Amino acid sequence: MKYKQLLSVALLLAGMSAGAQTTQKLDLQGETPVIAGTVYLQRFDNKTFNTIDSAKIKNGKFSFRTSLKLPELYGLSLDTTGPNLYVFLDQRKVKVKLDSAAYYSHSEVSGSALQDQFNAFKKLEDVNISEYIKDHSTSLVSAYLLYRNYAYRLTPDEIEQNIQLLDTSLHHTPYVKTLQAYKEVLRTVAIGKKAPDFTANDPEGKPVKLSDDHHKYVLIDFWASWCGPCRRENPNVVAAFQQYKDKGFAVFGVSLDESKEKWIKAIEKDQLHWTQVSDLKYWKSEIAKTYGVRAIPANFLIDENGIIVAKNLRGEELLQKLNELLNK
Structure with a gap:
């Protein structure tokens, strides 16, 4: 197995204790095929990145000498609204070749032992x-x-x-x-617990409360227009809704979108004709935080008393559970 084969490589990496994290001046030298523009240095914070510094690109080269807490995970990007190259920075001099391909997939980082370990992990299986x-x-x-x-x-x-x-x-x-x-x-939010109640706005800006839904079973469905796996799972939720809506089943969609326009467009395109709400806060969604949602799609099936009876049902599993509950 590759894990055993590559383990020796990771074990060679030294000086990687996080206990030594201190504020130090970063020494990062970079190059990019982009001749002119800006590179943004961003701090990772709970699944989002926040810009903390920027550097001008001159003849395809850039550098950062920012004071940072090291070692830590940071991001480099050519666009503050786009994806980032994830970079683990430690106390060493780092060199980056920041490719401009999608998601910086051909970029290279050298000089960071932590980054070497992270890259080695991504090659492991099982x-x-x-x-x-x-x-x-x-x-x-x-x-x-x-x-x-x-x-x-x-x-x-x-x-x-x-x-x-x-x-x-x-x-x-x-x-x-x-x-x-x-x-x-x-x-x-374990199975058997009462689902936390919440209120959020629907696409028309009207406040909607979860506990106002009195169906026999409600699927609280966490998704987003930007989430590929969510969009691929949506047809399964639509099929379940169509099959069981007349037997007391409903869906209560909770979107982790930021853009109201993209959210509404996805609702129409995927034909999600049930209650939809969002606080439009992306991963800072208070509802997602309350339910411990750290990956989507995610869902919670609750009964008419608001008790969680199942979690994260996908495809055929959802249909089987609804058949078990509604065709007794």
Whole structure:
């Protein structure tokens, strides 16, 4: 298995303890096929990036000497509204070849041991996150991967078990702090718990309250127009709605969009003819935070008393569960 083959490479990386994070002056030298323009340095903050500095491109070259907390994850971009090249920066001199292809897919980063480890991880197959953390317990990359790639698949107890595998030097990082709060949120929206009530605006700007829906079963469906997997799953939700709407089933869509125009256009294109609401806050959505939603599509099936009876039902699973509940 590739994990065992590449493990030795990661084990060679040294000096990667997050406990030594300090404010230092970054030494980043870059080049890009773009002759003139601007490169933006952005800080990663809970699945979003915020611009903290910029550098002019001169004859295809740029540089940053910004004072930053290192080691940490940052982003480089040619457009503040577009995607970023994810870059783990440590205390070393870093060189970046920032390609202008989609998602900077042909970019190269050298000089950062953390980035080397992150790149090695992306080549692995069938990674058991617990085993990975055991082998890289002091690495910021481990904390990040647990937070970003795995937490949404784990139970609260599994999250806590993995946190305990991390070196205590990582427990103060934003990733672990977020996970500590996240696992407690998950406990409040477990199957058998009462779904938290909320109010949000529909596409016409009218406030709509979840508890005002009195169907036998309601699917709280988290999605967004920009989410490819969501758009591919929408036909399955439409099919379930059409088949069971006359038997007491309804859908309550919650969008993580930012653009009202794109949200409304997606509703019409995908024929999502049921209640739709959004606070138009992207990943800063208060509703998503309340329900512990860190990846979409996500859904919660609740009964007429507001009790969560199932979570994250996809395709045939949704139809089977509705058949079980509504064709008794």
